[in-house]
Amino acid sequence: MIDMLPDSALLDIFEFYKEDRASHFGLSWSWKLLTHVCRRWRHIIFESPRRLDLRIICTNTTPTKTSLDIWPPFPISVMCSPSHPALDEEGVENIVAALEHRDRLSEIKIIDIDDSGLVNLAEVMQEPLPALRYFHLTSTDDSILDIPGTFLGGSAPRVQLFILRGIPFPSFPEFVVSSNCIVFLDLSDIPPSGYITPDDMATCLAALPKLNYFCFGFRFPVSRPFYTSSPPVTRAVLPALTRLILHCASGYFEDFVARIYTPLLKRLYVSFFKRPKFDIPQLHDFIDRTASLRPFKQAYMKISGSTIMAIFGSPTRFKAEIRCKGPIGQMITMTMMLRELPLLSYVEQLEIRESRAEKLQLRDDLNMISPLCQWLGMLFEQLVAVQSLYVSKRLARLVAGALEGLVEYTDLTVFPALRNIFLEEPQPSGPVQEGFNSFVAARQLSDRPVVIQRWER
Numbered sequence: 001m002i003d004m005l006p007d008s009a010l011l012d013i014f015e016f017y018k019e020d021r022a023s024h025f026g027l028s029w030s031w032k033l034l035t036h037v038c039r040r041w042r043h044i045i046f047e048s049p050r051r052l053d054l055r056i057i058c059t060n061t062t063p064t065k066t067s068l069d070i071w072p073p074f075p076i077s078v079m080c081s082p083s084h085p086a087l088d089e090e091g092v093e094n095i096v097a098a099l100e101h102r103d104r105l106s107e108i109k110i111i112d113i114d115d116s117g118l119v120n121l122a123e124v125m126q127e128p129l130p131a132l133r134y135f136h137l138t139s140t141d142d143s144i145l146d147i148p149g150t151f152l153g154g155s156a157p158r159v160q161l162f163i164l165r166g167i168p169f170p171s172f173p174e175f176v177v178s179s180n181c182i183v184f185l186d187l188s189d190i191p192p193s194g195y196i197t198p199d200d201m202a203t204c205l206a207a208l209p210k211l212n213y214f215c216f217g218f219r220f221p222v223s224r225p226f227y228t229s230s231p232p233v234t235r236a237v238l239p240a241l242t243r244l245i246l247h248c249a250s251g252y253f254e255d256f257v258a259r260i261y262t263p264l265l266k267r268l269y270v271s272f273f274k275r276p277k278f279d280i281p282q283l284h285d286f287i288d289r290t291a292s293l294r295p296f297k298q299a300y301m302k303i304s305g306s307t308i309m310a311i312f313g314s315p316t317r318f319k320a321e322i323r324c325k326g327p328i329g330q331m332i333t334m335t336m337m338l339r340e341l342p343l344l345s346y347v348e349q350l351e352i353r354e355s356r357a358e359k360l361q362l363r364d365d366l367n368m369i370s371p372l373c374q375w376l377g378m379l380f381e382q383l384v385a386v387q388s389l390y391v392s393k394r395l396a397r398l399v400a401g402a403l404e405g406l407v408e409y410t411d412l413t414v415f416p417a418l419r420n421i422f423l424e425e426p427q428p429s430g431p432v433q434e435g436f437n438s439f440v441a442a443r444q445l446s447d448r449p450v451v452i453q454r455w456e457r
Contacts, residue, residue, distance in 0.1 A: 007040075007044050010041070010044055011044055011048055011051070011052075014031075014034065014044070014045060014048075014052055015051060015052060017029065017034075018031070018052055018053060029053075031045055031052060031054055046072060049072070049074055054074045054075075055074055055075050055076070055077045055106065055107070056068065056071055056074050056075070056076050056077070057077050057079055058076055058077065058078050058079070058094065058095070058098035059078075059079050059080055059094070060080045060090075060091030060092070060094050060095055061091065061094065062094055062098070063094065064094045064095075064097040064098045065094075065097045068098075068101065073104060074104070075104055075105075075106035075107075075131060076098055076101055076104045076105050076106065076107075077106060077107035077108075077109070078095060078098050078099060078105065078107065078108045078109065078110070079107075079109050079110075080095060080109070080110045080111065080113075081109070081110075081111040081112070092117060092120050095110070095121070096120060096121075096124050099121075099124050099125060100124065102127060102128075102129050102130070102131075103130060103131055104131060105129050105131055105132050106131050106132060106133050106134070107132075107133065107134040107135075107136075108132065108134070108135050108136065108137070109134070109135075109136040109137075110136070110137050110138075111136075111138050112138060112139060112140055113137060113138070113139045113141075113144075113167075114139065114141045114144070115141050115143055115144050115145055118139065118144060118145060118147075118167070119145065121137075122147065122148060122151055125151060125152055126150050126151070126153065127153045128152060128153030128154075128155060128156075128157070129152060129153070129156070130157070130158065131158065132152070132156055132158060132159055133158055133159060133160050133161070134159070134160065134161040135152075135156065135159055135161065135162050135163065135164075136161070136163040137163065137164055137165075137167060138163070138164075138165040138166055138167070138189075139165070139166040139167050140166055141166070142191075144166065144167055144168070144191065145168075146168045146169065146170055146193055146194065147164075147167060147168065147169040147171075148171075149171035149174065149175065151169075151175070152175070154174075154175060154178075155175065155177075155178035155179060156175070156178075156179045157178055157179060157180075157181065158181055159179050159181060159182055160181055160182060160183045160184065161182070161183065161184040162176075162179070162182050162184070162185050162186070163184075163185075163186040164186070164187050165186065165187075165188050165189045166188075166189040166190075166191070166219065167190075167191075167194070168190060168191045168192075168193040168194025169187075169194055170193065170194055170195070170196070172187065172194075172196060172204065173196060173200045173201070173203065173204035174204075176204045176207060176208065177204065177207050179207075179208070180207055180208055180209060180210070181210060182208050182210065182211055183210050183211060183212050183213070183240075184212065184213045185205075185208070185211060185213065185214050185215070186213075186214075186215040186216075187215070187216050187217075188215050188216065188217045188245075188247065189217065189218075189219045190216075190217065190218050190219060191218075191219050191220075192218070192219075192220060195218075198252060198255040198256035198258075198259060199255075199259060201216065201256060202235075202236040202256060202259035202260050203236060205236055205238055205260065206236035206237060206238070208238070209239060209240065210240050211238055211240055211241055212240050212241060212242055212243065213241075213242070213243045214238075214241060214243070214244055214245070215245040215246075216245070216246055216247070216248070217245070217246060217247025217248055217271070218247065218248055218252075218273075220273075221249050221273040235258075235259055235260055235261045236259055236260045236261070237260075237261045237263075238260055238261065238262050239263065239264070240264065241262045241264065241265060242264050242265060242266045242267065243265075243266065243267040243269075244262065244265060244267070244268050244269070245269040245270075246269070246270050246271070247270075247271040247273075248272070248273070249272065249273055250272055253270060253272070253282075253283075254282040254283075255282075257282050257283070257285075257286040258282045258285070258286070260286075261289055262286075262289075262290060263289075263290060264290075265290045265318075266317065266318055266319070267318075267319050267320075268287075268318075268319070268320045268321070269320075269321045269323075270320075270321070270322050270323070271322075271323040271324075272322075272323070272324050287320075287343065290318075295343075295346035296312035296313045296317065296318070296343055296346055296347060297346070297347065297348045297349060298312070298313060298314045298347065298348070298349045298350075299311065299312050299313075299343075299344070299347040299349070299350050299351070300314075300350075300351045300352075301350065301351070301352045301353075302352075302353060302354065303352065303353075303354060303395075304354060307321065307322070307323045307324075308321070308322050309321040309322075310343075310344075312343055312347075318343070344382045344383060345382065345383075345384050345385060346385055347383060347385055347386055348385050348386060348387050348388070348417070349386070349387065349388045349390075350383060350386050350388070350389055350390065351390040351392075352389075352390070352391060352392065352395060352399070353391075353392035353394070353395060354392060354394045354395055373398055373401035373402045373405060374402075374405075376398055376399060376401075376402035377402045377405050377406055380402060380403075380406060380414055380415055381414050383415060384415075384416055384417065385417050386415065386417060386418055387417050387418060387419050387420065388418075388419065388420045388421075388422065389415075389418060389420070389421050389422065390422045390424075390455055391421065391422065391423050391424065391455070392424050393423075393424040393425040396423055396424070396425050396428055396432050397431070397432050397435075399435075400428070400431065400432045400433075400434075400435025400436050400439075401431075401435055403435055403436065403438075403439035404434070404435035404438050404439060406439065407438050407439055407442045416448075418443075418448075418450055419449075419450060419451065420450070420451050420453055421436070421450060421451070421452050421453070422453050422454070422455035423436075423452060423453070423454065423455055424455045436452055440452060
């Protein structure tokens, strides 16, 4: 019966089949299997290579020199990952043979390359690859060499996705100037030899008007001078950036964000190597410059021993996550940082809970409970507009302790607008109940009553 369908209908079916399978970077759908069904199917498929995204996948086990002549000159994707056999001498030869077809190379993805493999790769990739759209190269080799400035001919004019992890590329700012099609850029786990100054990084990003995603970070803390006291008069504008991920020292973060303007930012993830300084004013200014952000009535916060996540709006319109490596006392430091967010003072409805990925093991550990209660108390001082507070079961004890510590502030300098507290735990008892009761009683005396209610999720 399928032979009764016209060619156009079969082509639609093939396209649906392609989308239902893996058709994104790194994988390919099984178009070769369909070409063996009959001559008609083979003809239909070969007549629509772009619509059906026909690519030839070459791995380190592909006999590239003989296999590429079997098929029409479709784009080539070079793939080598830990799921493939180790990259031995024969495997390197297969990869190099594929890379020699410069005009057809559309994707390169080589995971966990070592120093010798990178040397061989760099030798064969000294000239431009005009068809290259996706480039992904990673390494965990601590002795990996720097990528030379002549890599990819010094430019990648059509690349849309560029991922370089664990590999130093000091001349990247010069390389990227001609790569204004990049949408997704990941330069993470950079060894010290690949250090790029905040000023150079901001300048090169300004040459990428389509950049939507940027991830940047170092493998180790780097000791470099930062000049945050004198922000630039003009900032690099990243008009399309919606997601920013940084893993660096607080000084580098300050100097970098002071030099960029991201009007459409929706996601901000920051991970610091160590406890940052308490005052990070550039965080406030950076968020405040984001034109798409408006006062949010609803917010959702997750907390753990090293991370604070704040989600604003429902559905989510802005998300900020700040992570610090080190003891739980650093949460106080992160709270000081959150004071720099110009968003919390507008929130009227706040939900707080622990992070599922990093459960808080409280029990009776007073050394942990005390700083956490202090942390929450400092956070509550910023929430001047919150009317309804939603508390998860695991955080009820901490919130009760924090509120009990705020009883003395009956002059409404803390939580002045609070009217309702919703608890996921139906009937708190013991110290938890005492903490809530003392806060409610104090607010009753101040003629600003607060009601404890069950949180019906």
